[in-house]
Amino acid sequence: MKPILKIMGYAGPLVLLASVLMFIILRSYPLWTIIMFTLGVVMLTLNRFIGNESDFGRSRDRRMPMNIRRLYRQRCVGTIVLFLSVAILFMHEGFYYGVYMRKATWILPFIVFCVIELYAAFRLPSLEKNTSDGKKNV
Numbered sequence: 001m002k003p004i005l006k007i008m009g010y011a012g013p014l015v016l017l018a019s020v021l022m023f024i025i026l027r028s029y030p031l032w033t034i035i036m037f038t039l040g041v042v043m044l045t046l047n048r049f050i051g052n053e054s055d056f057g058r059s060r061d062r063r064m065p066m067n068i069r070r071l072y073r074q075r076c077v078g079t080i081v082l083f084l085s086v087a088i089l090f091m092h093e094g095f096y097y098g099v100y101m102r103k104a105t106w107i108l109p110f111i112v113f114c115v116i117e118l119y120a121a122f123r124l125p126s127l128e129k130n131t132s133d134g135k136k137n138v
Contacts, residue, residue, distance in 0.1 A: 005047055012043030020110070029103055034089055041086050048079045055079075068127050071120050078116035085109035 019037035023029065049056045058064065059072035089106040 005050060008043040009047040012040050012045075012047055014040075016040030016044060029089075037089065038086050041082055045079050045083060048076065065127070065131060068124065068131065071124050071127070074116055075120050078113045078120075081109045081116075082113040085113070 015036060017040075019033050019040055022033045022036070026033065048054055055072045055075045059069050059076060061069065085106040085108075088101065088109065091101055091105075093101065093103055095101070
């Protein structure tokens with residue numbers, strides 16, 4: 001099971017990035033790009049939530065400092081928000097619970113996911129380096 005998760009860990013973000021680039025280039029939503037986006041999100045989510053080295057597993061490890069666990073939890077929330085963008089992408093244009101949803105509404109949760117990922121990508125390595133050096137985390 002571990003080699004499959006490792007492959008999905010590398011392939012998921014690449015498929016996700018390729019599908020988003022196709023959305024930007026084509027400026028339309030063909031079914032194959034929607035399916036490609038969904039596969040990328042599913043691979044990324046499985047990699048984040050399953051296994052010993054997953055973000056979910058690391059966020060529950062009591063030996064790590066609280067601020068590192070918090071960042072892993074934020075990444076898990078970002079992954080759930082990314083799943084929300086897939087659900088919005090499959091919705092038809094129209095009113096849902098009094099809110100008009102256009103086809104491009106999926107971009108909002110995707111941007112939230114990207115901001116969380118960027119913050120964690122720059123913050124986690126510095127915190128983990130400080131932890132391994134024995135310095136106080138700030």
